[in-house]
Amino acid sequence: MCDTMVVTGEATLDGVTVFGKNSDRAPNEAQQVISVPAAEHPAGSRVMCTYIEIPQAARTHAVLLANPFWIWGAEMGVNQHGVAIGNEAVFTKVPYDKQPGLIGMDFLRLALERAATAWEAVTVITGLLGQYGQSGNCGFGQRRYYHNSFLIADPHDAWVLETAGKHWAAKQVHGVYTISNGITIGKDYDLASPDLVAHAIHKGWCKGQDDFDFARCYSDTIYTTFRSCRARRQCTLDALSAQQGKNSVSTLIAALRSHGRTEDPDWSPDRGLAGAMVCMHASFGPIRGSQTTGSLASHLHPEHATHFVTGSAAPCTSIFKPVWLDAPLPDMGPAPGGTFSAGSLFWQHELLHRATLNDYVERLRAYEGERNVMEQRTLAAALAAAEQPAERRAALSAQAFAGATAAEELWLGHVQSLRQRKSRGWLHRKAWAGFNRQARMPDG
Numbered sequence: 257m258c259d260t261m262v263v264t265g266e267a268t269l270d271g272v273t274v275f276g277k278n279s280d281r282a283p284n285e286a287q288q289v290i291s292v293p294a295a296e297h298p299a300g301s302r303v304m305c306t307y308i309e310i311p312q313a314a315r316t317h318a319v320l321l322a323n324p325f326w327i328w329g330a331e332m333g334v335n336q337h338g339v340a341i342g343n344e345a346v347f348t349k350v351p352y353d354k355q356p357g358l359i360g361m362d363f364l365r366l367a368l369e370r371a372a373t374a375w376e377a378v379t380v381i382t383g384l385l386g387q388y389g390q391s392g393n394c395g396f397g398q399r400r401y402y403h404n405s406f407l408i409a410d411p412h413d414a415w416v417l418e419t420a421g422k423h424w425a426a427k428q429v430h431g432v433y434t435i436s437n438g439i440t441i442g443k444d445y446d447l448a449s450p451d452l453v454a455h456a457i458h459k460g461w462c463k464g465q466d467d468f469d470f471a472r473c474y475s476d477t478i479y480t481t482f483r484s485c486r487a488r489r490q491c492t493l494d495a496l497s498a499q500q501g502k503n504s505v506s507t508l509i510a511a512l513r514s515h516g517r518t519e520d521p522d523w524s525p526d527r528g529l530a531g532a533m534v535c536m537h538a539s540f541g542p543i544r545g546s547q548t549t550g551s552l553a554s555h556l557h558p559e560h561a562t563h564f565v566t567g568s569a570a571p572c573t574s575i576f577k578p579v580w581l582d583a584p585l586p587d588m589g590p591a592p593g594g595t596f597s598a599g600s601l602f603w604q605h606e607l608l609h610r611a612t613l614n615d616y617v618e619r620l621r622a623y624e625g626e627r628n629v630m631e632q633r634t635l636a637a638a639l640a641a642a643e644q645p646a647e648r649r650a651a652l653s654a655q656a657f658a659g660a661t662a663a664e665e666l667w668l669g670h671v672q673s674l675r676q677r678k679s680r681g682w683l684h685r686k687a688w689a690g691f692n693r694q695a696r697m698p699d700g
Contacts, residue, residue, distance in 0.1 A: 277551065578638035
């Protein structure tokens with residue numbers, strides 16, 4: 257489960273489009289932030305994606321990606337032209353092809369590497385979809401199959417593209433638009449695959465063109481309902497629409513940290529066996545097995561885009577830190593895997609995140625205020641420095657990552673010293689004991 261959002265320039269404070277995503281995966285499915293430079297490729301070159309090899313483009317753009325460690329593609333990313341994409345799992349009536357092929361995250365990276373605008377990204381994805389379809393296991397530790405939707409933006413344009421097998425629909429979007437794990441396009445699409453309506457008529461999902469609605473005809477009602485995607489999408493729509501004309505990277509980050517439409521200061525992730533939040537927390541049971549494992553917020557200025565990443569799980573316990581496409585990424589330690597590794601950015605943060613979960617309300621309050629002050633200073637400094645030379649911005653980025661690491665180490669010591677005031681629910685404790693055992697987390 258994931259949530260992706262865009263606010264185009266007409267609805268932001270400074271007239272610059274902002275884009276963001278939470279990537280929800282298995283709790284131990286570590287994500288990494290990587291950059292890949294632009295490259296020229298000889299004729300006849302091929303590229304190995306997660307499962308299959310396809311012909312390579314003559315030229316690929318520089319990309320910044322946040323991806324699960326075992327996948328070639330990415331859950332979210334941006335390229336040197338300011339194109340940003342996030343993908344969502346969607347559940348449809350079209351049967352899933354389980355043979356190894358291109359998965360949603362592969363389409364996302366291929367589009368970022370090959371497209372200079374949001375519109376070009378739509379054409380790249382739909383072209384590859386028509387040629388290869390979408391297929392293969394998308395899960396870590398368990399087999400998961402789904403189709404994909406994409407929210408795609410650049411400094412001047414934004415599109416939503418939603419798929420069901422090889423079938424798809426797309427529309428241009430303006431102002432606030434968000435997607436979750438359900439199809440959002442009904443009758444109001446701008447483009448579609450040639451047989452989209454004919455296939456629905458053939459399957460008996462509608463009687464004709466006048467009766468056709470993409471979301472209603474193609475969605476798998478049961479899976480879509482259990483993923484709580486409508487409530488999560490409404491949460492982000494409400495939060496960002498309420499800031500019409502005032503939206504910024506900060507309002508986007510606040511939406512990514514949301515735990516519900518009505519924020520409860522005493523909310524804790526050990527509540528309930530069902531339900532889902534924008535800032536996702538795993539717990540016991542088959543429909544609470546996902547965790548937000550990485551977050552991105554981008555300020556898509558036409559000349560000097562600035563991006564903020566957590567590089568870590570649970571944005572409510574994380575700090576968003578600045579990175580740029582044309583400046584080296586700071587040291588994030590060894591590449592993470594599916595088990596704890598000391599020094600890895602993702603896993604070092606998990607020490608704080610999982611310690612916070614032991615008494616979420618009290619422990620988060622112990623450092624949340626300081627985190628917010630530090631983050632707002634970093635956001636302001638990064639946006640102010642966006643036009644400065646790459647060397648200056650690289651130093652600022654390195655400083656932000658180092659400062660966050662040092663602060664989190666102090667906060668970890670502090671929360672571990674606090675007396676636990678509230679006992680987590682037994683099923684929640686059981687779930688996290690299992691996640692920690694599988695990850696070989698250190699004691700403490």
